[in-house]
Amino acid sequence: MNKILMPYSKGALRLKNHLVMAPMTRSRAIDNLPNALMAEYYAQRTGAGLLITEGTAPTPEALGYPRIPGIFSQHQVEGWQKVTSAVHAGGSKIFVQLMHTGRIGHQDNLPQGAVLVGASDLKAAGQIFTDTAGLQDYSQPQALTTDGIANIIGGHVVAAQYAIQAGFDGIELHGANGYLLEQFLNPTVNNRTDEYGGSLQNRSRLLIEMAKAIADAIGPQKVGIRFSPYSTLGDLPPFADDEVFETYQHLAQELDALGIAYIHIAVNMPIPQRTFDAVRTAFTGTIILCNGLTPETAEAALHNGFADLVAFGRSFLANPDLAERIAQQAELNQPDYTTLYTPGAQGYTTYPTLLKSTLELT
Template sequence: MKTLFAPYNKHGLSLKNHMVMAPMTRSRALGNIPNDLMATYYGQRAGAGLIITEGTAPAPEGLGYPRIPGIFSPAQTEAWKKVATAIHANGSKVFMQLMHTGRVGHPANLPAEVVMRGVSAQKAAGQIWTDTEGMQDYGDPVPFTTAEVKELVQQHIAAAKNAVAAGFDGVELHGANGYLIEQFLHPVVNDRTDAYGGSVEKRAAFVLEVVKGIADAIGKEKVSLRISPYNTYNDLSLYDAAEVQRTYEYLARKLNDIGIAYIHISTNPATTPQTLQAIRNAFQHTIILCNELTAESAEAALHAGIADLVAFGRPFLANPDFEKRIAAGAPLNEADFSTAFTPGEKGYLDYPLLQPIAQVS
């Protein structure tokens, strides 16, 4: 049996196989509330040992994109229960990804009374889709005060409690792809002069306070973090490679001390083997590796020593039965990105399943 299909158990994380469905924004949550479409979508893909949901806002200020779900209201918490139930019915585990978009957003995508916030006043270059105004330049963020950062920590803790109340096995903090946590970690975007800006230790203080708070509230085995060293997505600039490695090695060591479930690394072409090894040396619990993996390269990654689990995004988007297809060596459906973020079933629930081979009588 290939490692991909073997059960996994490490430091209390037990899964039916080594395959993870990566978090993917799909923009189907009308009114920012999960719905039956979403429950069906996730239930279809529960061949993965672990599913990580799309980015889910822990606070109204985190709703930077149109039609993304939240987990800060009773209605949202109740609605998520049907998603957790659909995934658990097939023997899979599910972690909810908590994603605060920070400066990556636009006021038109936020509730009317909510101000767009960020780590600093630096505006992201580029544009974002809004349902009411079409494509717009990213909005101008208002920096969180020091006191408001403390409140933000509490909002994340409350959101994690809501996720557990909805039946989720844990939460993954989105510290990658240029969203709020990575904005704190990034020494160019984070130009703060308070306790949350400057040195590696200060830039990492926010996420570590959130992790520790959630671990104390729901259990360390139910909290995890996604990171993307050397990321330039969402207008992040590359900075000194040695500083990148120091940042993530320090973070991994502190997360190991807390004892969280896993670190999920989103790689990119600039990611160095040295940084990956430094994270592996510092963190003894589960490491998930993600981005552009095939079944073959994923299997190789599991044997190479850095990754304990491997995550697939686009293959699961277009192939609800991805695990069956790779087991059978069958061709994969191609993803239709024109419908990736549109409302409705098209390009969401209608990807064809692998058809059984007819038996000749």
């Protein structure tokens, strides 16, 4: 049997295999509430040992995109309980990804009274979809005050506690893809002059303080984090290779000291081998590798010394039975890109499985 399908155990993380479903925004949460359709979607994909949910807003001002779920109200907790129950019935673990989009958002996507915020007041170039007026330029963010930062940390702690109440096995902080935590890491977008700006240690401060506060509240083995070193998503200007290397080496060391469960690396841009090596040397917990993997390259990655687990995004989107297809070396469905973010079941829970295809042929 391939290693990818064998059980995995490190620390408190015990999974039925080495296969992870990556977080993917799907925009099916009407009124930002998890629902029965979402529970069906995640239940279909319990071939993965670990599922990581789509980015989920920990606070109202974090809702940068339309129809993304939140986890800041009791109604949302109740909606998520349907999802976690369905996933656990399939024998899998599930972490909720806490995603604060920061300056990547639009005022029309936020609840009344919420304000778009960021590490600074620098507006991102580009556009975002709104249900009110289609594509619009990103809104102007307000720079967070130090009190605002404290409130953001507190909001994430409450969201993490809600997540445990909802039945999640843990939470993943979204420190990638140009969203709030990565905005703080970037020396151009983060032009602050207080203790959260300037040196890489200061720019890393929010992320480390947040991880520690959540670990103190729910336990470090229920905390993971996603990074995308060298990424320029979300209008992030690139910065010097040496400083990127030192930033993620520092983060890996600090997070290892906290004893969190995992670091999840999304390879959105090429990452030098020395950065992979520095993260692996500094971090003794689980490392998940994601982006651009095939079943064959994922299997190879599990043997090369960096990744403990491998994650698939769009392959899982289009193949609810990805684990079975890997086991049978079967052909994979291709995603329908026109239905990635549309409301409703089409292109969400309607992808065929091998079993369904076999039954239709008999």
